[in-house]
Amino acid sequence: MPNLVVLTEQLLAPVPGGTGRYTRELAAALARTAPGGWTVTGAVSRQADVSAAVVPGVEGPRVLPLPRRALIAAWERGVPYWPGGDSVHACTPLAPPRGRVVVTVHDTVPWTHPETLTPRGVAWHRRAIGRAVARAGAVVVPTSAVAEELRRCAPGPVPLHVVHNGVTPLPDEEPVDVPPRYALAVGTVEPRKGFDLLVAATAEVGLPLVVVGPPGWGGVDLRAPHVTLLGRLGDAELAYVLRRAAVLAAPSLAEGFGLPVVEAMAAGVPVVHSDAPALVEVAGGAGVAVPRGDRAALAAALRSVVTDEALATRLAAAGRVRARAFTWDDAAREVWAVHLGLFR
Template identity: 60%
Template sequence: MPELVVLTEQLLAPVPGGTGRYTRELAAALAATAPEGWVVSGVAARHRNARGAEVDGLAGSRMLPLPRRGLTLAWEYGVPLWPGGDVVHAPTPLAPATARRGGVLVVTVHDTVPFTHAETLTPRGAAWHRAVIKRAARKADAIVVPTDTVAAELAEHAPGPARVHVVGHGVPDVLRTPPSAEAVASVVAAHRLPETYVLAVGTVEPRKGLDVLIAAMADPGAPDLPLVVVGPTGWGGVDLRALAAQHGLPPGRLRVLGPLTDTELAVVLHRATVLAAPSRAEGFGLPVLEAMAVGVPVVHSDAPALVEVAGGAGVAALREDPADLARALTSVVDSPERAAAMVDRGRTRAATFTWAHAAESVWRLHLRLLTEKRAR
């Protein structure tokens, strides 16, 4: 029986982040849309407890003989350790150096931040990503990117013979579906959610521009609303409360909720007045898509990928410009008519992005590549 292996190691990372959501959602969708006779399995490095890498619908979850650091080094230095299967999809650049004979290797590259905004990553992380992305461009059978923006930037910074295919992300059903009254009551009480608020979702790290957002919320031109931030703490020592004090944003106007379950996030997202996405750089921007899908107006930075994903349904603000971000947020909050029109456009835009469509596109790519290899 032919097998597609999805590398699920990102699900076991200390901070899985947006690439962790991508890994889980795409793997589940690939299993749900598998052609007749195919099996889809998950493979990760060796861990004492790998339950976090289990994904609904996968036929099984295996561990390779090396721990995460050993596996990373082995593949970094070209050790030919194939994770099994006829075709392999790496949802991040952590991938084998090359496909085994007769096999297919496809790697997802989420962004070109290691090339364009290396200062927003650790030096080690930026260098590693540049090296493995360049290798994938040379050695993989194909690369999947989430936007035309990343495809163009990849051609500039990491050209190679690997085919590049644009496949967008999707929105999980748990976020699209309005939460129950019981869930709303529970989450509102547990997190003391205000009635109205500006929401930001993402890992708390320099690239996300949350320092700019806090400065914007303290600007006299900003809407007089609380700021709610959802997401785990990443690298870089971004202290949101210290930034709020520095810019004069009263403590009562900042709520830092940390990481939430999808059920909790659904409540927080559905109740938001407006979503702010002030990133310095992105490859896609899942929170923008998710907010549009549930009917929340979006203000995003002018990072090209965010502009592409929003497709004109959001309001763009200049990066690194708190005053312009404050103006953009106020223009939405103070105009219910404008906000309602943005919601309509956002829902229409988001409806074109689904995980099922993403999985079907990935399956077509893998099957075509496998057929071509077998015909040689």
């Protein structure tokens, strides 16, 4: 019986972030949509506790004999250590150096905005993505914008396939203490998210800001009298906070997809986003786009959404329609097609 191994290592990261959600949702969808006879197994490096990498419907996780650092070092040096299976899907650039493997590359930030990452992170991602476009069976990217940037920044012979992410259905809610009316930002608090600019813009508008997401690197300090920092929330708490937001703001300097944008649209929440190419592509005209780094434009867009009820209603309706284009099962079927193509 053929077996697809999905590397679910990101689920064990201290800050799984958006790639963690991608890993969990795609792995579960791959199991749901598996072609007849195929099984799906998760795989992670050797760690004391791998319970966070358990995914419904996915076998395992299979614990590899190498600890994380040794696995990274082995694959970086070209050691052909195979994690098992007939085909492997790497949900991040951490992947076997060759073989029947498909690698997801989420963005090109290491090239386009290296200042928003750690120097070590920039160097590792450039090397890992460089190996993927040179040696993998195929590379999957979440948007056409990332595909275009990757061909320019890290050209290689491996075929690129654009497979959009999906929208995670919101579960039943768990209440969270939030202001009566607020702008919402969701994501790891790090420099490229533009949350510091959002703090200034919401202060100018006089609109409370709620931030959901763990602190990342870079020491970004968002503390201000009008800001509520909720940190990492479970999906039930996120559902409560998201559905009650007056507007979702995504002022990122760079993104590969922008899951919070489509999740907000699916919930009927108006969206204001930056003109980062991937966000423009994903929003599809159903949000209000503003130039990156422009505080005045961001403040003006937020003010218009929260003061113009007709505009907010139009955006909410357009967002719901746009969000229907993104499902994890559709994404999984497209990823399966890529894997099965490696056997032809």
